[in-house]
Amino acid sequence: MRDRRGRGPRGPFALPGPLSPRSVPVHRGPRARFDALVADVLSALDKHFAAEPDEVEVVVEDVPLLPPEWSDEVPLSSVVRSGDLTRIVLYRWTLTDRANDPEDLTDLVWQVLLDRLAEVWQVSPDDIDPRRR
Numbered sequence: 587m588r589d590r591r592g593r594g595p596r597g598p599f600a601l602p603g604p605l606s607p608r609s610v611p612v613h614r615g616p617r618a619r620f621d622a623l624v625a626d627v628l629s630a631l632d633k634h635f636a637a638e639p640d641e642v643e644v645v646v647e648d649v650p651l652l653p654p655e656w657s658d659e660v661p662l663s664s665v666v667r668s669g670d671l672t673r674i675v676l677y678r679w680t681l682t683d684r685a686n687d688p689e690d691l692t693d694l695v696w697q698v699l700l701d702r703l704a705e706v707w708q709v710s711p712d713d714i715d716p717r718r719r
Contacts (some may be wrong), residue, residue, distance in 0.1 A: 620678050621646060623692060627699055634714050638707050643673045644699070650677050663698050665706060674702045 614622070624646055628635075635642065650661055660680050666673040676698065685691035696717070704711040712718060 616682070617678065620682065620691075623695055624676060624699075627695055630716050631699075631703070631714065634703070634707075640706060641671050642703065642706055643671060644676065645673055646676050646678055648677070649679050650675075662694070663702050665702055672706050674699070674706070 624644065628644060650664065652660065660677075662677060662680050662684065664675045664677075666675060676695070681694055681698065682691060685694050696715075700711040700715055703714060707714070
């Protein structure tokens with residue numbers, strides 16, 4: 587197996603075949619890692635989504651669209667309501683920029699998502715946090 591110029595594994599072991607049926611582990615980029623983190627948090631909160639009557643959709647975007655005259659702190663997330671659907675938008679670059687390391691990013695995503703869900707469902711964030719039990 588070759589790794590010339592830091593571009594990752596090349597050669598027969600990098601592809602599925604008789605020598606490596608499942609091939610080498612796939613490299614995940616920053617966007618895929620962040621999406622997987624959000625998916626993990628949402629899967630831990632599945633029972634709350636089933637119990638609440640309001641339909642909530644969680645979406646990840648790179649950055650918020652802000653007017654040129656914006657002078658406040660850039661938001662980490664937003665809540666958009668349209669009819670019966672409520673959409674929570676998480677801003678990947680803003681969250682990643684505020685976190686110091688991957689563990690801090692995980693905690694920040696949990697905090698922001700719990701705060702926004704608590705706002706939508708009108709409950710305390712501590713009531714829906716499965717990590718506190």
